[in-house]
Amino acid sequence: MAKTYIFAAGDTLSRIAKAQLGDAKLAASLADFNGLPDANQIMVGQAIQLPSARDLKPSTAPLPRAAAWPVAPSGFQGVRDCFGDILQFIGADGNIDPRWEASRIVRQVLPFAIPLAWDTSKSASGIRCHKLLAPLFEEVFRQIVARGLQSAVKTYGGGYQFRAKRSGVKPSTHSWGIAIDLNPNTNAMGTAGDMDPRLVELFEGLGFVWGGRWAGRGKDPMHFQYCTGY
Ligand SMILES: [Zn+2]
Known part of the structure; x- marks a missing residue:
């Protein structure tokens, strides 16, 4: 990034x-x-x-449904203030306390099933995300359907996910359930990818940051996250 x-x-x-x-x-x-x-x-x-x-720079996206979800925070401290201090839940072994997931992460049902990127014979009918953003992800997918962009969402690459943390490496935004990966098979890290620009516009319009705008090897076109400066 x-x-x-x-x-x-x-x-x-x-x-x-x-x-x-x-x-x-x-x-x-x-x-x-x-x-x-x-x-x-x-x-x-x-x-x-x-x-x-x-x-x-902080996000300037308007809130279409005021107070339904928080303004996108900025930076590590901003993300922790808004979505929870995950550092308190990471043990010395780098693993996450199950209470983190139990207290923060919910499942938001999707209006259409998305094939799993790692096994396209199966589909996701819901995504796991931070509870404060469940209404936002609902809005994202409502707009995808309303704008006829369903066919641009080809595979699902993950929402909430905690990977064991190496010391000195900051947790991924997926650890808070505030990021989603779409179409990873054709949008590998470091590549330009083929993300539909209408999807990018939709996500950015709701205050997400698109990893496809990041530079160099950190460029991550499958990735959308709800925070800036991180
Ligand atoms: Zn991602």
């Missing part, structure tokens, strides 16, 4: 934000993007991720 920058002697996040993103004030967002609790505790030689300045 971003290019890698190796912290050098004399670097500060402000200096990097100014030099690489054109705005020193993005230093705090940059720290947050990297899941760094303290911007001053970066070691020389440590790798940080540099997203584009656009990725660090």
Whole structure:
């Protein structure tokens, strides 16, 4: 989703934000993007991720059904404030406490079944997502049907998913149930993919960030997430 920058002697996040993103004030967002609790505790030689300045800006999408779901948060701290502090649920072994899923994740029924990307003989009739976003995902799929885009949704690649976390690696947005992968078979990471632009427009109109806009190897055209700056 971003290019890698190796912290050098004399670097500060402000200096990097100014030099690489054109705005020193993005230093705090940059720290947050990297899941760094303290911007001053970066070691020389440590790798940080540099997203584009656009990725660090908050979402400006309107809320079509005010108060039905939260405004898309920005950054690691913003996501934790809005959807829960997942760090409290990750054990020393990197695994997630089952209470995380029990307290946050629900199943939202889909208006049409989507073949599973990893086994197209089976279909998903619902997606697992954060409970606060169940009405938003309902709206996404309502609009997909209303706009006649059902055939553009070919396979389902996953919603909520927690993968064991290696230390120093921030959890994926799928860990909060605030992301969805569609058509992964033709939208592999690092490729341009073939996501229907009408689907991208629909998701972005509802405040999602599309991974297809990220640069380089982090480009992730199958991926839509409901937060910026992360
Ligand atoms: Zn994804």
